[in-house]
Amino acid sequence: MPTITDIPSRSRHLLAGFAHIPLYAEDLAPFGGALRTNGHTIWAEHRDAGGALTGQEIIHGGPKISFSFTRGGKRALFQTAGRMRPRLLLTDGPPQAICAAALEHPDLTRRTTYAAPGGGWTPAASEALAWQLDDIEEVVLGFALAPDGSCRSRTAVEEVLELLPHGSRLAVTAMPPGPGGWVAALQAARRSSLAA
Numbered sequence: 001m002p003t004i005t006d007i008p009s010r011s012r013h014l015l016a017g018f019a020h021i022p023l024y025a026e027d028l029a030p031f032g033g034a035l036r037t038n039g040h041t042i043w044a045e046h047r048d049a050g051g052a053l054t055g056q057e058i059i060h061g062g063p064k065i066s067f068s069f070t071r072g073g074k075r076a077l078f079q080t081a082g083r084m085r086p087r088l089l090l091t092d093g094p095p096q097a098i099c100a101a102a103l104e105h106p107d108l109t110r111r112t113t114y115a116a117p118g119g120g121w122t123p124a125a126s127e128a129l130a131w132q133l134d135d136i137e138e139v140v141l142g143f144a145l146a147p148d149g150s151c152r153s154r155t156a157v158e159e160v161l162e163l164l165p166h167g168s169r170l171a172v173t174a175m176p177p178g179p180g181g182w183v184a185a186l187q188a189a190r191r192s193s194l195a196a
Contacts, residue, residue: 015039017061021183022190027102030109032081035094044094046076048124049131057094057118065095067119077128079115084132087112089140089175090157091182094118099182100142103189112140121153126160133164138171144181151176 013025017040028035034045042059055073060066069075078094089112091097097114104112113136117125139161143153154174161170177185 015042015061017041018065020063021099021187023098023102023186027098030080030101031098031114034079034081035098042094042098044078044118046073046078046118047128048074048076049127054124059095067093069119074124075118075122076124077115078118080113084135085111085113086135086137087140088136088138089114089142090153091116091142092118092120092144092153096142096144096177096182099186100177102186103182117153121156126156129157130160130163133161133170136170138173140173140175142175142177142182145176 015023015025015037025037025039028037028042031044036043040061042061044057044059046054046057048054054076055070057075057078058068058070060068078097087108089097089100091100091114093116097116101109101112101114115129139157141151141154141157143151145151158172161172164170180187
């Protein structure tokens with residue numbers, strides 16, 4: 001499990017709707033234009049294999065985070081804006097991707113694309129992923145596991161990676177989050193750093 005390396009100062013802009021994590025506006029910066037917020041809500045763009053916007057996942061803040069999706073939109077793949085970077089970390093959804101990025105060292109964050117399907121892995125997410133694997137050197141599977149240790153998202157991604165020619169197989173690392181997932185890990189790291 002990664003550890004937080006950049007302890008947030010109290011002067012950072014805390015997102016009001018996500019104070020229980022706590023999540024800062026700076027935590028969204030690695031995702032560029034793929035994320036926007038008003039402090040209480042986060043909008044995460046989903047794009048298809050061609051890079052076209054298919055809709056936005058809407059994350060409503062508060063003690064119990066809730067989700068919706070733009071009417072008429074289609075879930076595909078949320079990911080860091082821009083070209084695919086050498087390291088790809090896949091999580092279950094945008095909040096988990098944000099928290100995973102916030103936990104990692106900034107040098108690692110700069111060379112990583114964080115991506116998530118949101119609401120479970122879909123054929124559209126597989127298609128979007130398959131079209132972007134050329135520049136990837138390492139895939140990190142950061143999906144939460146079911147109680148029996150299985151993971152449908154991991155299985156779906158492994159099936160996509162199996163389609164690659166044998167000479168271009170990628171290094172794959174499993175880094176599942178602990179109990180409570182990436183969000184709980186960031187909550188714990190931030191609370192301990194703020195108490196110090």
